[in-house]
Amino acid sequence: MNLRVFTTLKAGGNPDALYIERDLMSLESRVCALQSAGENTTVLGWGSNVLPSDDGVPGTVIINETKAISIQGETLLADSGAGFQDVFLAAAQSSLGGLEFAVGIPGTLGGALVSNAGAYRSEVSKYLTRIRVAFDGNVEWKDPAWMEFSYRDSILRRPDPVQAVITQVELRLPFREPKFIYDDARDYQRQRIGKQPPSASAGSFFKNVIDAELAQKIPGLTQGMRDNHVIPAGFLIEACGLKGYRIGGAMIGKRHANFLLNVGGATARELRSVAVFASRMVQERFGVSLEEEVLYLGDWTRFNPIVSV
Numbered sequence: 001m002n003l004r005v006f007t008t009l010k011a012g013g014n015p016d017a018l019y020i021e022r023d024l025m026s027l028e029s030r031v032c033a034l035q036s037a038g039e040n041t042t043v044l045g046w047g048s049n050v051l052p053s054d055d056g057v058p059g060t061v062i063i064n065e066t067k068a069i070s071i072q073g074e075t076l077l078a079d080s081g082a083g084f085q086d087v088f089l090a091a092a093q094s095s096l097g098g099l100e101f102a103v104g105i106p107g108t109l110g111g112a113l114v115s116n117a118g119a120y121r122s123e124v125s126k127y128l129t130r131i132r133v134a135f136d137g138n139v140e141w142k143d144p145a146w147m148e149f150s151y152r153d154s155i156l157r158r159p160d161p162v163q164a165v166i167t168q169v170e171l172r173l174p175f176r177e178p179k180f181i182y183d184d185a186r187d188y189q190r191q192r193i194g195k196q197p198p199s200a201s202a203g204s205f206f207k208n209v210i211d212a213e214l215a216q217k218i219p220g221l222t223q224g225m226r227d228n229h230v231i232p233a234g235f236l237i238e239a240c241g242l243k244g245y246r247i248g249g250a251m252i253g254k255r256h257a258n259f260l261l262n263v264g265g266a267t268a269r270e271l272r273s274v275a276v277f278a279s280r281m282v283q284e285r286f287g288v289s290l291e292e293e294v295l296y297l298g299d300w301t302r303f304n305p306i307v308s309v
């Protein structure tokens with residue numbers, strides 16, 4: 001089956017095999033069996049942070065639809081396939097805060113941990129106490145340090161990453177008055193609605209650039225950005241005049257330049273070609289190398305960017 005239906009960018013080819021797993025035991029036994037057999041295994045949540053190649057993804061793709069969430073005191077235990085927003089809601093209903101920033105971030109808790117998802121100066125790794133991973137055909141609990149988290153990064157995102165699958169997650173969240181939790185969540189949601197385009201996307205395509213020296217040099221940044229040493233990728237792309245830049249069905253957002261949109265039938269090649277063009281322009285104009293937040297999946301060996309005319 002085509003991965004287009006399992007990704008928010010609505011693009012990409014076929015895996016060799018595809019399974020959907022809905023409970024923890026089936027997920028763990030499927031992953032362990034594949035790992036023991038030396039099969040290339042990719043687990044996807046909502047596919048909201050990936051761009052699979054048109055040439056497909058070698059090996060087996062497992063769609064993680066595990067969902068269980070339980071709470072005891074300040075400890076929340078959830079399957080890695082639980083929706084990040086469902087985790088926020090379950091926590092809020094038990095007067096546990098911390099995840100207000102998750103409102104509006106699509107995807108699973110497992111996917112959120114892989115990219116250390118965050119917004120509004122918070123990130124999910126802050127609350128992690130233990131993580132259960134299937135690795136080399138065995139399942140074991142690991143400490144958060146094992147993930148080597150940093151800004152939108154973890155050990156599972158590195159080039160040639162360890163073949164580990166997160167199956168369960170334990171978070172410790174602070175007690176908070178529900179009124180304050182919902183007020184903050186509503187406020188974040190409102191800010192998102194103003195910024196996020198309705199077309200198919202994977203959210204921010206590139207990571208923001210964190211560089212204290214550069215943040216003082218680039219003209220036009222706000223004082224807040226300079227103080228926090230952040231140069232938003234969207235700011236750099238917009239400054240290159242690329243809002244609305246388009247190849248086929250792939251377009252840079254007109255509302256937010258760090259959103260790469262599929263505005264109708266875009267191929268993965270068209271989408272990546274636009275990304276390549278934007279990062280080249282930013283490199284030429286500012287000398288800054290943009291790093292993708294979105295992960296390219298599968299076989300890109302024959303990728304050849306389309307040159308716009």
Ligand SMILES: Cc1cc2nc3c(=O)[nH]c(=O)nc-3n(C[C@H](O)[C@H](O)[C@H](O)COP(=O)(O)OP(=O)(O)OC[C@H]3O[C@@H](n4cnc5c(N)ncnc54)[C@H](O)[C@@H]3O)c2cc1C
Pocket residue numbers: 008042043044045046047048049050064080081084104105106107108109110111112113114115116117118119156164165166167196201202203204295
């Ligand atoms: C409209 C929109 C807004 C967004 N806003 C934000 C935002 O504000 N902040 C932010 O950080 N991100 C944001 N994102 C990006 C994305 O939603 C997050 O990165 C999300 O956490 C990805 O979760 P997922 O389940 O969809 O992961 P997927 O896209 O399914 O997977 C991402 C990667 O993680 C791996 N993976 C997934 N699950 C597992 C697992 N259980 N074990 C091991 N590996 C796994 C996959 O193989 C893949 O490499 C946004 C995306 C969209 C579309």
